[in-house]
Amino acid sequence: MQGDMNNSDTALAGNCHCGAMSVTVPEEPVATFFCHCQTCQKVSGSPFSVELMCPDAGFEAKGDAAVYTVSGDSGSAVHRYSCAKCGSGVYLTCDSDPGYIFLKAGALDESVEVKPEMHIFTAHMQPWVKIDDGLPRFEGMPPAEG
Ligand SMILES: [Zn+2]
Numbered sequence: 001m002q003g004d005m006n007n008s009d010t011a012l013a014g015n016c017h018c019g020a021m022s023v024t025v026p027e028e029p030v031a032t033f034f035c036h037c038q039t040c041q042k043v044s045g046s047p048f049s050v051e052l053m054c055p056d057a058g059f060e061a062k063g064d065a066a067v068y069t070v071s072g073d074s075g076s077a078v079h080r081y082s083c084a085k086c087g088s089g090v091y092l093t094c095d096s097d098p099g100y101i102f103l104k105a106g107a108l109d110e111s112v113e114v115k116p117e118m119h120i121f122t123a124h125m126q127p128w129v130k131i132d133d134g135l136p137r138f139e140g141m142p143p144a145e146g
């Protein structure tokens with residue numbers, strides 16, 4: 001739909017469980033992380049989520065999405081997009097991170113390729129979740145790069 005994109009390569013593609021909603025992202029992720037925050041736990045119905053932070057240039061989403069907006073840890077809004085039909089969480093955007101979208105790892109076609117780099121919001125990590133991967137852990141948000 002976007003005629004001004006001359007790069008048709010797709011780095012990542014995904015869809016919801018019923019297939020009504022699909023996403024494509026041309027850019028590689030800049031960060032991939034386990035999020036143990038309480039919102040991810042409730043919204044996903046599981047003890048954590050895994051998300052890929054990608055530049056939103058050329059990002060496309062198709063199909064009817066339900067949008068659930070909550071206040072994130074920073075106080076700015078987090079918009080969670082799930083399939084309006086089957087309820088699968090597919091991606092989110094954060095007002096605190098303009099220019100990026102966060103893909104849900106489980107929605108990806110090639111989820112086997114996902115390479116998490118860190119754990120965030122481990123202050124809320126469930127004590128019965130035992131992950132011995134040696135990755136960096138942050139009690140809240142990771143420190144800003146620079
Ligand atoms: Zn669906």
Ligand SMILES: [Zn+2]
Binds near residue numbers: 038049121
């Ligand atoms: Zn989270």
